[in-house]
Amino acid sequence: MDKTPQTLPRQSWTFSNEVNSEIRRAAATGIYDIRGGGAKRRVPHFDDLLFLGASISRYPLEGYRERCDTSVVLGTRFAKKPIELKIPVTIAGMSFGALSAHAKEALGRGATLAGTSTTTGDGGMTNEERGHSEKLVYQYLPSRYGMNPDDLRRADAIEVVVGQGAKPGGGGMLLGQKITERVAGMRDLPIGIDQRSACRHPDWTGPDDLEIKILELREITGWEKPIYVKIGGARPYYDTALAVKAGADVVVLDGMQGGTAATQDVFIENVGQPTLACIRPAVQALHDLGMHREVQLVVSGGIRSGADMAKALALGADAVAIGTAALVALGDNDPKWEEEYRKLGTTTGAYDDWHEGRDPAGITTQDPELMKRLDPVAAGRRLRNYLNVMTLECQTIARACGKSHVHNLEPEDLCALTMEAAAMARVPLAGTDWWPGKPGF
Amino acid sequence: MQVLDLSKTDLREVNATLQAQRADTNQTEWVIENPRGSHAVAVGLDAPISVTVKGSTGYYCAGMNKLATIHVEGSAGPGVAENMMSGTVIVEGDASQYAGATGRGGLLNIKGNASSRCGISMKGIDIVVHGSIGHMSAFMAQKGNLVVLGDAGDALGDSLYEARLFVRGTVKSLGADCIEKEMRHEHLALLAELLERTGADAKPEEFRRYGSARKLYNFNIDHADAY
Amino acid sequence: MCGIVGLFLKKEALRPRLGDMLTDMLITMTDRGPDSAGIAIYGEESGKLKITVQSDTPAADFAGLDLALGEALGAPVAMRVVDTHAVLNVPLDAEAPALAFLDKRGVRVMGVGESMEIFKEVGLPKDVAARFGIRAMGGSHGIGHTRMATESAVTTLGAHPFSTAGDQCLVHNGSLSNHNDMRRRLARKGIYTKTENDTEVGAAYISSRIAEGATLGEALEGTLKDLDGFFTFVTGTKTGFGVVRDPVACKPAVMAETDDYVAFASEYRAFADLPGIETARVWEPEPATVYFWER
Known part of the structure; x- marks a missing residue:
């Protein structure tokens, strides 16, 4: 007898298995999900932009023979000692504490070999990273963990962190497992307790106060160091303009794909703007103040390749910064640890519980046994190689567009594949001379 | 005695001169005249010199001080002695918001009142306030001692870590995870020493001690509403 | 984001000097607000x-x-x-x-x-004060503002003080976080603002409450419940001036009082030239507390 035809079981798009698993997890534990990394949802990104390249109307430069410069100077506005980098890609702030000492050392080694800077994080400056980083940016954060005038003076630049792309307007939480004796000592905290980070600085609020804070930092360091101001991608036009008005030498703009050591998943996925959408408003603010290229703009959040770098520069950035990509270059989420990722209930590429301190790759951990898995010398070489590849890729594209310096890339060298990207990057949809919001249409 | 006049010499030169003093300097006595509420006066000092500021200062006076003794003969603006490492800062008048914020060491002696967020995020500094303090004082305070001869405003010691708070007068309200604790012998001894060093007219027995209940130290669902 | 100054004279003899004193106070607040400046003077x-x-x-x-x-x-x-x-x-x-x-x-x-006259323009405070000859103006009290624009345009209309009713004006340091919604609520009552500025919404809110019968004190009290975000407000009326800070009270505020005057400023620097400041009572207004002086 024929069976009655049956409808196939149908999963809800709204209540997917993934959504339901999170509801069950929340119901069982009573706490939001905390994780590391940046936004995982798909957002319009640099992939949605293409370079036009040269042909007859424009002339390309010969690869490998004709020079395409990549150097960048950060902090030319007020600082007596600006930072000169060989390549326009820097290592974003990641704390000792979130990362192991070996990982920080590897970042310093790789960046120094490639001719660029690294950045401290929320936890102070270690001798390892100062020793291994030729150029080191010292972050000035709400927690002020480990903050002291000696480290301020031995830094090459100071980055006042107002926000991060992963969590504009948010603080942080580092769970007790990673607050080991050394981490606790640097942060003046008891060992093993959860570390709660404030969302605002303890002694200033707003741009009018920030101006005075920057004055103090300059007075303490003799007006030598470039002062960066780092903002999360929230209201990039206003925030960039206000950072400039407050006296910043450099604005660091971090879009929502930018990572973090540990924050609520709901925050990472639902607050802030995609990196692609942040650049043009920030550049517009610099233009409106007559400060484009006078105050340098460093863009971060989801930068992965020389193509991403070239596109960010074309949209008006002076340099980019990488965090997550640098960790991957060191060995984060490497498939060779797949068996151990599975034991943790995850898989290669998806591991993001950086705050729990059980990283099989030995990078986001303070466990002495796990830390040993990362050889800082070899990992530093991998980072150097990766930075070199990014730079070569960026030069390849710049030469193809006829540029003898990567900073000469322009928005007009780009077209967009999607309406969204065209609107956000304010470049024409491929094959047209139009983008949504373009004046005159 | 060396005199630096802020109405004639610019701030950069005043600070650079003071910052250039080394541990073995013979010029140990300095006076800053006409501060008129200027910001970042005598910041980043790093020698055992004595600086007297003849008047009131703006933001961040004595910021990140090491070793120096800085005496403000007036009131101090926001963030006086912020992130102090060591040394002594004395304020004859009142201190504005964030006095001693994130301070890691040394002694901040405020003869008048301090306003809100006194000792916010302090990390080892000793702060003695002869008058009263404002709201949210010792928020997220990690280490060190805050001694208040007068009263404390709302939400004292909110999200406190291991700093010790001593208040002689009333406390308008305690912040999340801050509780009154037993005054033990070692606390009385500590108080006696701090009161003596700051010339405070008070007896250790008159104070109450407040500290962390340590309930926020590791996340517990039953305390989620305190976050 | 800005600098605020205010001066309320208790002594008749000082009235010819009001503009002079306020101008000095205003200029010291230039760093906090270099974009534009404005002043409201309550004269004869x-x-x-x-x-x-x-x-x-x-x-x-x-x-x-x-x-x-x-x-x-x-x-x-x-x-x-x-x-x-x-x-x-x-x-x-x-x-x-x-x-x-x-x-x-x-x-x-x-x-x-x-009695109120308002003068405000784009430019540095010293230039704005000179253009209007503020120094020569006398009066019983006045408030002034230097502006570092946050989100709304740097224009004359975007400068403070904002006045939304007769003899009432408001200056603000901070950033309101629910002003768009409040603007719509006021519009439903027929009260329309002219700019995108958050402070104008604060001023309109206070005026609307007074128009509905509230005292100035009650209207200021109401800001604590109905306006969200960060604010230090200084407001002037024909006979007095008032101060209120939001409950978080992060933005700076300092006051000074002698037998001759009551002064308000974002920073102590603004008081440095006031007569008798050495012996004045100087204090910071408490959060979520309304202060008011009336002649």
Whole structure:
């Protein structure tokens, strides 16, 4: 007898298995999900932009023979000692504490070999990273963990962190497992307790106060160091303009794909703007103040390749910064640890519980046994190689567009594949001379 | 005695001169005249010199001080002695918001009142306030001692870590995870020493001690509403 | 994000010096707000209504304005042109027709009052004060503002003080976080703002509460419940001035009082030249607490 035809079981798009698993997890534990990394949802990104390249109307430069410069100077506005980098890609702030000492050392080694800077994080400056980083940016954060005038003076630049792309307007939480004796000592905290980070600085609020804070930092360091101001991608036009008005030498703009050591998943996925959408408003603010290229703009959040770098520069950035990509270059989420990722209930590429301190790759951990898995010398070489590849890729594209310096890339060298990207990057949809919001249409 | 006049010499030169003093300097006595509420006066000092500021200062006076003794003969603006490492800062008048914020060491002696967020995020500094303090004082305070001869405003010691708070007068309200604790012998001894060093007219027995209940130290669902 | 100053004189003899004292206070707050500056001065009442207007093309717009307005109102109108601003004196009962006439002529009304005059422009505080000759102005009290614009445009209309009712004005340091919603709530009551500025919403809120019968104290009290975000407000009325800070109270505020005056400023620096400041009572206003002085 024929069976009655049956409808196939149908999963809800709204209540997917993934959504339901999170509801069950929340119901069982009573706490939001905390994780590391940046936004995982798909957002319009640099992939949605293409370079036009040269042909007859424009002339390309010969690869490998004709020079395409990549150097960048950060902090030319007020600082007596600006930072000169060989390549326009820097290592974003990641704390000792979130990362192991070996990982920080590897970042310093790789960046120094490639001719660029690294950045401290929320936890102070270690001798390892100062020793291994030729150029080191010292972050000035709400927690002020480990903050002291000696480290301020031995830094090459100071980055006042107002926000991060992963969590504009948010603080942080580092769970007790990673607050080991050394981490606790640097942060003046008891060992093993959860570390709660404030969302605002303890002694200033707003741009009018920030101006005075920057004055103090300059007075303490003799007006030598470039002062960066780092903002999360929230209201990039206003925030960039206000950072400039407050006296910043450099604005660091971090879009929502930018990572973090540990924050609520709901925050990472639902607050802030995609990196692609942040650049043009920030550049517009610099233009409106007559400060484009006078105050340098460093863009971060989801930068992965020389193509991403070239596109960010074309949209008006002076340099980019990488965090997550640098960790991957060191060995984060490497498939060779797949068996151990599975034991943790995850898989290669998806591991993001950086705050729990059980990283099989030995990078986001303070466990002495796990830390040993990362050889800082070899990992530093991998980072150097990766930075070199990014730079070569960026030069390849710049030469193809006829540029003898990567900073000469322009928005007009780009077209967009999607309406969204065209609107956000304010470049024409491929094959047209139009983008949504373009004046005159 | 060396005199630096802020109405004639610019701030950069005043600070650079003071910052250039080394541990073995013979010029140990300095006076800053006409501060008129200027910001970042005598910041980043790093020698055992004595600086007297003849008047009131703006933001961040004595910021990140090491070793120096800085005496403000007036009131101090926001963030006086912020992130102090060591040394002594004395304020004859009142201190504005964030006095001693994130301070890691040394002694901040405020003869008048301090306003809100006194000792916010302090990390080892000793702060003695002869008058009263404002709201949210010792928020997220990690280490060190805050001694208040007068009263404390709302939400004292909110999200406190291991700093010790001593208040002689009333406390308008305690912040999340801050509780009154037993005054033990070692606390009385500590108080006696701090009161003596700051010339405070008070007896250790008159104070109450407040500290962390340590309930926020590791996340517990039953305390989620305190976050 | 800005600098605020305010001065309320208790001693009659100081009144000729009000503008001079306020100008010095204003200029010290330049670093906090270099974009634009403004001042509201409460001078002598003359039995007339003062309407302060502004024009970007004053020569053309103010020529014959007094005569034309006088004709329209059927009463003589005196006019004092001060740079881009002009103060028109009209009969007390002529507010509505005068404002309708000025609206039609396309000049911008900065404020209306029996004693209040408002002067504000884009530029450095010292330049703005010089353009209007603020130093020479006398009066019983006044408030001033230097602006570092956060989200709304750097224009004359975006400068503070904002006045949304007769003899009332407001200056603000901070950033309101629910001003768009409040703007819509006020609009439903028929109260419309002219700019995208958050402070103007604060001013309109206070005026609307007073128009509904609240005292100034009650209206300021209401800001604590109905306005969200960060604010230090200083507000002026014909007979006094008031101060209120939000409950978080992160933005700076300091006050000084002697037998001669009450002064407000964002920073102590603004007080450095005030007479007798060495012995004044200097304190910081408490959060979520309304302060008010009346003559």
